[in-house]
Amino acid sequence: MGETSVRECSVARTLEIVGEKWTLLVVRELLLGNLRFDGIVARTGGSRDILAARLRKLEQHDLIERVAYQERPVRYEYRLTARGASLQPVVTILREWGDAHLAGSDGPPVVFRHSCGARLHAVVVCEACGEPVSGDDLTAERKDR
């Protein structure tokens, strides 16, 4: 009766870290190799203070590292850790959804490619049989406490 039935699921937990405004755009830039602060500011369009805060948070959660790329004057760039780079599928799937459902004026300006030259594609498959999952053949299961 006095139960809080708020779902503390992995989706919510993930969004607590990368769900703030600008965060995934920062990750997108880092994946693209745009590693410096001013570059990130220019490419994302976010304001400097917020982007600085996002970078700090990503660093705290060990998704990026701050690495000096020169001394005198010391200048830092941000590199994705393995953990951070594992957000690639998240960015890919968002890009893909946008490509499919929100036609831009002249196609996507950023394209990730496999080494064979073709574009990336995110799919949801069954863990066991490996089959692609279509909208209907899935069930949702809830472990209520």
Next chain:
Amino acid sequence: MGETSVRECSVARTLEIVGEKWTLLVVRELLLGNLRFDGIVARTGGSRDILAARLRKLEQHDLIERVAYQERPVRYEYRLTARGASLQPVVTILREWGDAHLAGSDGPPVVFRHSCGARLHAVVVCEACGEPVSGDDLTAERKDR
């Protein structure tokens, strides 16, 4: 020289619609079959006013429909459209990332399953050869304007 080099990519466009706080948690609930306002409030923990605003925005973008499930008094529930249901991979991949990198106290409370009984798994593959893409064998390409 007066160039704005802000990337107007699909990632940014997608996040403009589903990137606000609570939006993807609402989608998660709808995917789980929790279609009524009070249920969504209870399960997500968001405040009523914001959730009402998110539902309106999702409806405007044709990701959900407001359907009367009874007359006298008229009561509505929200159903994902095909377009909206296509966000399933986004939610799946966020859940999966959280499962892998943010261990919850006692495992994920929400599980999607394929009809064969196994869990879902999101992968990024090459569009052409179908091979899973590992972190390194990809290149980023930018169409600057």
Next chain:
DNA sequence: CGCAGTGAGTTGGAAATCACAACTAAGTCG
């Protein structure tokens, strides 16, 4: 030296969002 330039932030104040609780509305049930 003096001064413009660069890169990486920080600061201050206004504007927009969010959170929370209380309230409304339309009807049902006892």
Next chain:
DNA sequence: CGACTTAGTTGTGATTTCCAACTCACTGCG
């Protein structure tokens, strides 16, 4: 009638975000 249900809306603060300007630590030029 009064209590209850569902689906919101409203009012009032608290938080975030936005934006421009400013700092700091140096470099490179004349």
